Amino acid sequence: MAWQHLVTSPLRALTSRMIGAWTEPRLVEPAPDALALEPSLPVLYVLPSQAMSDAWLLAALARRHGLPRADGRRRVGELTLDACLPLPSPRRGLWRRRTRPAAPFQGLVEQRLASPAQDVQLVPVSVFWGRAPGKRFGFWHLVAADSWQLTGRLRRSLSVLVNRRSVEVHFGTPLRLGDLLDETTPDPALVNRKAARLLRVHFRRVRTRVLGPDLSHxxxxxxxxxxxxxxxxxxxxxxxxxxxxxxxxxxxxxxxxxxxxxxxxxxxxxxxxxxxxxxxxxxxxxxxxxxxxxxxxxxxxxxxxxxxxxxxxxxxxxxxxxxxxxxxxxxxxxxxxxxxxxxxxxxxxxxxxxxxxxxxxxxxxxxxxxxxxxxxxxxxxxxxxxxxxxxxxxxxxxxxxxxxxxxxxxxxxxxxxxxxxxxxxxxxxxxxxxxxxxxxxxxxxxxxxxxxxxxxxxxxxxxxxxxxxxxxxxxxxxxxxxxxxxxxxxxxxxxxxxxxxxxxxxxxxxxxxxxxxxxxxxxAAAALNPVNLVALALLATPHHAIELRLLERQLDLLAELQRRLPGAAHASLPAGTAADWIEQALALGMVQRREQPLGDIILADAGQAALLGWYRNNVLHLFALTGLVAFAFRHQPAHGLDELEALLAPGWPILARELVVEPPASLREALSAMLAVLGELGLLARGESGWQRPREPLEAGECLDLLGQLMQPSLERGYLLLAVLLNAGPGRLTAEALADQGHQLAERLALLSGRDAPEFFDTRLFVSLVESLEEEGWLWREEERLMFDDRLCEAAHHSRQLFDPALRHRLQLVTRQA
Incomplete structure (x- = not known):
């Protein structure tokens, strides 16, 4: 092609090496070793336009990353072609309409039709020297960035000088000409146009992705x-x-x-x-x-x-x-x-x-x-x-x-x-x-x-x-x-x-x-990190203090649960071990270490515990069902699958809405899988009538209680709200009054139990809880008053079985005092 022969071959090689040494591409995507090129087939690179700077940079990158050569000419079967081909740009004469020259692939297509073994890989390459979304920026627009407008030689030369560290190179998926052939009516000219059209669509998509649509002033x-x-x-x-x-x-x-x-x-x-x-x-x-x-x-x-x-x-x-x-x-x-x-x-x-x-x-x-x-x-x-x-x-x-x-x-x-x-x-x-x-x-x-x-x-x-x-x-x-x-x-x-x-x-x-x-x-895309993992374990303890050894075990347990039964489709775990995560939380000042002869203790003061509540809430939804199942075994040591499903089914949709988590298609299947995993991890044991808490070791029971504690605040809020509603009776309260009374009771409970956690009695949580009860059909409105029937009373009575007598007594006491 004439465009590559404007300079002699030695000078082209020298210029390519100079550009390779001058530029430091900011982004090369995908990594050259991930292109999955077929070694037995020749490779030709395709650029979207005739830009010598792009070809020279591509040649330097190919040498640097061990890719097939992108400079000079290559032998492809009986043909000799430039290793780097540009798609031809539209031409418009003085008296003629705008026309687009034919793409340079027809000879390759004819050769492939004559000899099926003579296939070739076309690799589209887009190069951006800086980026501009197609607006006028005075002098910088002249020298600093690519845009949707065609770039002249002078501007491109200045851009190469200015944007040496702001270059992006995007490789496309290799395209084989053989994949484009229609065996019934093989027409080389048609295949040539088809290849050019596919490549132009690819280049436009990449340009749109990188530069965005062309902006008007x-x-x-x-x-x-x-x-x-x-x-x-x-x-x-x-x-x-x-x-x-x-x-x-x-x-x-x-x-x-x-x-x-x-x-x-x-x-x-x-x-x-x-x-x-x-x-x-x-x-x-x-x-x-x-x-x-x-x-x-x-x-x-x-x-x-x-x-x-x-x-x-x-x-x-x-x-x-x-x-x-x-x-x-x-x-x-x-x-x-x-x-x-x-x-x-x-x-x-x-x-x-x-x-x-x-x-x-x-x-x-x-x-x-x-x-x-x-x-x-x-x-x-x-x-x-x-x-x-x-x-x-x-x-x-x-x-x-x-x-x-x-x-x-x-x-x-x-x-x-x-x-x-x-x-x-x-x-x-x-x-x-x-x-x-x-x-x-x-x-x-x-x-x-x-x-x-x-x-x-x-x-x-x-x-x-x-x-x-x-x-x-x-x-x-x-x-x-x-x-x-x-x-x-x-x-x-x-x-x-x-x-x-x-x-x-x-x-x-x-x-x-x-x-x-x-x-x-x-x-569903939440990322677990050391701080929110430590917060999940530490805030589940009564006094926000835990032995270092038990904390490490609980963090390992949370991570293993996430690996085996992910709480969300795209959730992720941090790198490192439980010990690394604790050290990170200590380095950030989120927790304290207290050295003891019998073993170090990790604890949080009142201010740190309040802060940790924010980070725990970022990811609490990932362990919603796990925590609910664990809480069910806190008071009652054994449950069969049928019994457990009947116990959790009424409240689970409300909890799922509060924590904004996608409910499983089948609660029964999800519970069965959860029980099996908890059994494999030693937190439950299979008995004659179902699953039960293990008698030994005691540490397993403690880990199970810490898991159940994750859901206790949400369950307590629901208990308080239902207590207010049932005590008042149908048609007595508006949604606003119910949410306000629930908020007041939760604040009172937090003060009496020594919790310094304002998020526990956040008014918006109670407003959302009332809305969830309405969405699930437990409540409805008549003249702005909340109505319910015996179904809600029966479900509330059934759900109370989750709470142990001491906790239920404390909640009832707070409600009666109010």
């Missing part, structure tokens, strides 16, 4: 939103109602658009990448990323909506950094307007944040502008990120999903479907787990009734003062993506695809189910 986008038919309709309606004039309302719509819209810029992404890399190295010991291959499989041809759990302000930055660092386009992030503060707000906006008010139900014009802006992002395929919980979780639990953003996303998707132009949309659940968070103190203060402090630059400076403290590691775990089209098919059948309304009647009922499904998928 922010000002053009805002003006388009403000002048859209949907916004103008609201403007005219408000003007007709005697509100301000239409021109004034139009100017207000533009002001709302500027208040909302992000202004993602590549220089800021580059700056924040370097800044955050230093921050993570300073703040954390490392970031563990799992499951990102699920995102990469969808990123090229799906609109991605990331829905992470919300634990810390760091969440905003962490996920964008992880995606950018792994070769994916950072998303546009929905952030609260409270973060649009001086200095911080402009930086976040240029990093991709768009801001929304906490509530805009009574502002029709703002709602129309925001909906239109969100729709245009989704319709153009831009990745999005928002937190379906609404705010950060102060208790460490997964909060119920808020319907607002989910409903707007669904309406936008239906609007695109009705318009006949859309691409598939996928929700990406993400679990973010910390060994220590920077908001520890503020969360505890707010759980005790303190006011939430307003965000400000001064508050940020106070946070920066904590950077010298150890914060351990952080994990980012991607769960099972939810394809919105498939979800709607499963919930509604195919009829929704003929829907032409953007607000159908079924939308209101569907959004909560979508939110619940996403919350479960987020929790």
């Amino acid at each position: 922010r000002r053009t986008l805002i003006e388009g939103v403000a002048r859209s038919p949907e916004v103008r309709e609201v403007v005219e309606a408000l003007a007709a109602e005697g509100r301000p004039s239409a021109p004034r309302l139009q100017r207000r719509a533009l002001r709302y658009g500027r208040e909302i819209a992000s202004n993602m810029t590549y220089p800021v992404l580059r700056f924040m990448d370097g800044l955050l890399r230093r921050l993570w190295n300073r703040l954390y010991d490392g970031v563990d990323v799992r499951g990102l291959e699920r995102v990469k499989a969808l990123a090229g041809d799906h609109t991605l909506v990331y829905v992470p759990c919300h634990r810390s302000h760091i969440d905003y930055l962490l996920l964008s950094y992880v995606l950018y660092h792994d070769g994916l386009m950072p998303p546009h992030i929905a952030a609260g307007r409270n973060l649009d503060m001086p200095l911080i707000g402009p930086l976040l906006r240029r990093g991709g944040a768009f801001f929304l008010r906490r509530s805009f139900r009574d502002n029709r014009l703002y709602a129309a502008v925001f909906n239109e802006y969100l729709h245009r992002l989704i319709a153009r395929g831009h990745p999005l990120e928002y937190f379906i919980e609404g705010g950060r979780s102060r208790s460490g639990r997964m909060l119920p999903a808020r319907p607002g953003m989910l409903a707007m996303t669904l309406r936008s998707y239906l609007r695109s479907m009705a318009g006949g132009h859309h691409q598939p949309l996928a929700f990406i659940p993400v679990h973010i787990g910390y060994e220590r968070i920077i908001e520890n103190a503020s969360y505890q203060r707010e759980l005790r009734g303190g006011k939430k402090r307003k965000e400000s630059p001064l508050a940020l400076l106070r946070v920066l003062g904590q950077l010298r403290q150890p914060f351990g590691r952080v994990s980012v775990s991607v769960g099972e993506p939810l394809l919105l089209g498939d979800f709607l098919d499963g919930e509604l059948g195919p009829k929704w695809r003929q829907e032409r309304e953007t607000r159908p009647a079924w939308l209101t009922g569907l959004v909560p189910r979508l939110g619940e499904t996403l919350c479960r998928r987020i929790n």
Whole structure:
């Protein structure tokens, strides 16, 4: 090919070596040794365009990683071809229409048809010298980054100089020409076009995945939103109602658009990448990323909506950094307007944040502008990120999903479907787990009734003062993506695809189910770490103190249970041993070691125990069924499978909803498997009539009690709530009154029993518990009063058998005193 022969062969080799020595690729994906090339078949590399710098860099990488040569010419059967082939670019003459030259594979196809043994492997390679999402950035746009526009020789030369450490190389799956042949009508020209088309689709998908969709200028986008038919309709309606004039309302719509819209810029992404890399190295010991291959499989041809759990302000930055660092386009992030503060707000906006008010139900014009802006992002395929919980979780639990953003996303998707132009949309659940968070103190203060402090630059400076403290590691775990089209098919059948309304009647009922499904998928990707494992074991003891030897055994037990019967589909365990995990918790200051002649003791003071409750709640759902089964053997030493199922079946769905865990398809089968595993681990023994607590060794019984203690707070809350409800009788209490009385009783019980755990009597837990009872059909409303029948009384009486007499007496005493 003439493009490779613009310079002589020795000069090409020299230039390739110089570029190889000059550049330090930031990302090579997948690893070259994972390409699974067939050694017996020749390899030709394919580039998306004629760029000598890409070919020279590829030649250097091939030498460095021991891949087949990518420079010079190769003998393929009877043909001699360049080892690196570009797909031809479209040409347009002065008086001719734009045409695309034929791809250079026809000779290879004809040779393969003549001799089936003469096959060849085509390896597509995409090279990005920096990354820019297709916007104008002045001088930096000229020299610093790839975009969707074609790159000239001068700009590419300058880019090679500037981006030596910001190069990404993406290898595609090898494509064999023989796999494309149609044996019935083998047409070389047709196969040649088919190969070129497949490669172009691949290159476009990779480019979309890395750069994101091509962005229009922010000002053009805002003006388009403000002048859209949907916004103008609201403007005219408000003007007709005697509100301000239409021109004034139009100017207000533009002001709302500027208040909302992000202004993602590549220089800021580059700056924040370097800044955050230093921050993570300073703040954390490392970031563990799992499951990102699920995102990469969808990123090229799906609109991605990331829905992470919300634990810390760091969440905003962490996920964008992880995606950018792994070769994916950072998303546009929905952030609260409270973060649009001086200095911080402009930086976040240029990093991709768009801001929304906490509530805009009574502002029709703002709602129309925001909906239109969100729709245009989704319709153009831009990745999005928002937190379906609404705010950060102060208790460490997964909060119920808020319907607002989910409903707007669904309406936008239906609007695109009705318009006949859309691409598939996928929700990406993400679990973010910390060994220590920077908001520890503020969360505890707010759980005790303190006011939430307003965000400000001064508050940020106070946070920066904590950077010298150890914060351990952080994990980012991607769960099972939810394809919105498939979800709607499963919930509604195919009829929704003929829907032409953007607000159908079924939308209101569907959004909560979508939110619940996403919350479960987020929790299903939870990552266990040393701190939450230690918290699970230590907080199960009466006085938050445990012998070091017993703690190690309990941690080993928790890990083994997770390996044998995972509490969630994509949950993960930390590296190391139980002793390593305890040392990590000690190093982070989460627990203390007290040396004793008979053996060291690990303990937590009142402040540490309150903090550990937050980390325990991050992963408590992973041991929900295990803890419930263990608790059943605390008071009654033996249970048969039938008896155990009858005992646990009424309360299990309520507990599963509280902890946001996917219930098993068959509770009986899950209980049978759980009993078998507990028996294999020595915590239960099979008897004549079923399973029973082991008499020896005593330590096994202690481990079983610690497991059961995990579920005791949840069961106590349920007991208190039912006691209030049954004592009052049907039709006497509203849902709000019941939740409030349950909260007061739980707070009283915590004070009387010496628990310093505000999350135990969190009002939201009781509100959610009442909602769960309604969802399961135990309660219903008549004129806002809660009604129930004898079925609830019988189930409550049956469930009381879980509690031993002493605990039941204590709970009844607290209820009667109140």
